[in-house]
Amino acid sequence: MRMDPTEPGTRRELLARSAALVAAAGVSAALADLAQAKDYISPREALDELDRLAAACGMRLGALRGARPSADVLVPRFLSALERHRATREDVRRRFSLPRGLDPGSQLGEVDADLIALRQALDDLMIAYAESLPVYGDSKVVSRLAVDMVEVSRLRTVIDLWTVAEGA
């Protein structure tokens, strides 16, 4: 019987089952997150979450720069990327007539210069980007945010490689 592709429960259940099978086989870390994907209810909620997670990444990068001389080259590049992404999100906010987003400079707190924690923060940000894509309903916005999401994936992989190199 042909299933109704517009029925969200059925579709999500099938996808979740497929992703769980994939995860059980240990073949794809990113797809494993599909099974527990968060549903955002509005572009504003999604953009607020992205701003918050990106600010957390920025704080961790700042801590890394102060603590590890080897981070001097990489950290400014990463921070530039996060700033470009923030500018993209501000554009998206204007497109949806939303108020300005979080000022990352307003985020204060103590974080460790920990590569594993930075990796997790970037992972959280990347997953939030992926989970937010369906909420925008705008092909141009999806395309722009997907480009930034892919760049976050690259940053995360660079940190992976750094962690492996340190372990070796």
Added chain:
Amino acid sequence: MSVLFPRREFIRRALVHASASAAVLSFLEGRVAALPRSEETDLAILNAAIALEHEAIGTYGDALARNLVPTGLRDYAVEFIGAHEGHRDTQVEILRERGLTAVSPHKVDPIREVTAGDAVLRRLLSVEAAAESAYLRLIGQIRTNDYLLSAGFIVVDEARHQTIWRRALGLSIY
């Protein structure tokens, strides 16, 4: 000239072998600006993406079967072929949910090289670069939310693979 196997050629070959939609091919080649937002477009994108995954799986399978991946990097190739199989299976499942059957795997051209080395890694890098660019170009054209969500999770995998191969080849990674 790029050291990479031409990305456009990779995409074209995969899609033509799989008899993928001419509209999708035209869109990927920049000959049309947008695809109509419809269920048919989603189905065409799904089949095109599955064809690209078949091409990636075939290329990795050839490299692994003939021991063409340098020893220290073999684990990555095993991980990545598994990821591409996961991407294929997820998208096949989305089609099956709609009562449709995915395109069958096509015959993939074997890797020209006969020994492990950078040339093989460049070929694998080209596969990843082509897949990433195709998904990034198509993702804004996807209509249904769950496929859009899946495509998001897939394209970040492709970016990871690409970064690992670039590092292995001594290319800039950031």
